[in-house]
Amino acid sequence: MNRLLIALVSVAAGTLAAPAASAFTITSTGTYSMASNATHAWGAPHFDDDVATSESQFGAVDQLNSVWWLQYDTDAISLPRGRYSISFRIKPLVPVYGYGACDLSTSVTLNGGTISTVFPATSQALGWVDTSPLVFDVGDDEAPFTVFFGNIDSGVEKTDYWFDSFTIKQVAPLIISATDVPHVHGSPYWLDDVVSTESAFGVIDQLIDDPLGPLTWLEYYQPVTLPAGTYRASMRFRKINGLAGGTDLITWCTGLSNSFAAVTPLTSQPVGQWVESNPSIFTLTSETTFYVEFGDFNTGHGKYDYEFDRLTIAPVDASHVTLSLNRQPIIGAPFDLNFLAPGAPGKISFVGYALGHAPGLPLGDGRVFPLEFDVLFQLSLSPANGLFVNSIQYINADGSLPLAPTVNLPYSPMLADLEIYACGAVIDLNAPGYLVGKSTQLELNLLP
16 A cells, blocks of 8 residues: 555545644734644644744644655635745755755645645755745635645655745735835825725725925835846826926835936826836845935925825736726726736736636636636627727837726616725737736725
8 A cells, every 4th residue: 555545545544633723814024833733734743832942932833753645734824916936945854965954835826726846955065044935816806715835745644844834925915005106205295094985995095285385305215025027117107287396216126236217208297197107127046125216305395285095016027917906996987097017018918807816717727717708798899899809909119008907887776885806917829728827816996
């Protein structure tokens, strides 16, 4: 009888402790103890739990002695919409090629699709090491999920590890309300958290013309930590009340070897219209902490009469689409979305809509498009449907679209508080499966 069968029989007999569900739910990024916030199959003598050590920030680790079926499951995770990474901190106690070392997998299943990454034994030097991060997307209204970690190849015995912790980080795309981005100076130049339906967040920052003199140093600064990759950063804003008080506005980075500055000249700021600043595009060769900044600190002239909505930091990656609302979805008024795929110029964009997102639409290659194939989705496939406009277009050189995808909702009290979902995709008719990249599902909660 092979070891896999032994393991399965043990589960049926109750001798293999299946990871137990925990009442604790992880709802934020951070570092969590494997001894406290994850459960493993098997118990003593295969594991010694809560081994005290000063080498862990939690004061204790799990020690693996010997097991054929190594399986950890984290506590349930429920996070806001976004892209995240998770990695595990481990300490092999035997040499890389010694008896007991093994490849370790991390995997997660969301909306019916499973993604995984493997941290090979050859990368496990003696001493503490972080596993290769698994990057995953969480959409709106996502059910809580767990992350698997281990190796269940029953033909390989695993021995001699310390398991300490796992870390969840949010990675790009980051869509941050301007009201949450720190800025230099405050009142009386600034009105913060001004209620506005012109923002998907429902609030904006206003830079006003103070009677005692205008602001001369305009600076937003957002600290970020991002893994290696190429990114773009931009601010959505608009000039109001004429050109007086206007200035060229710059997006740049501080803390990198280059500022990667990009200027949005005053001539590209039509009064009363929301615009996306020209993006700062930068490449990181390793995980880096730095600042993304926006503004103008030329003190030679004053700045006033501006409104600021959001800061967007997106990966320049054909496999990912950033989809966000440009304003609150109010019934009886058109509202549009911002589609961004800077790694896919010239390819076809598609924005689909549906009443539900789970279990989604299987694509036949292990991937799932996170929308249901219902009447709304079928409508969005028709370019002339009149309700979902500009749903299919070619992508501009900078990753934006020629026309904003727009929803024309008729006024009806019955639509109030209805939830529909949207998802953006990049289509390449020459690529296997046609789908190159997609966004997470975006919940549109229709407001009366």
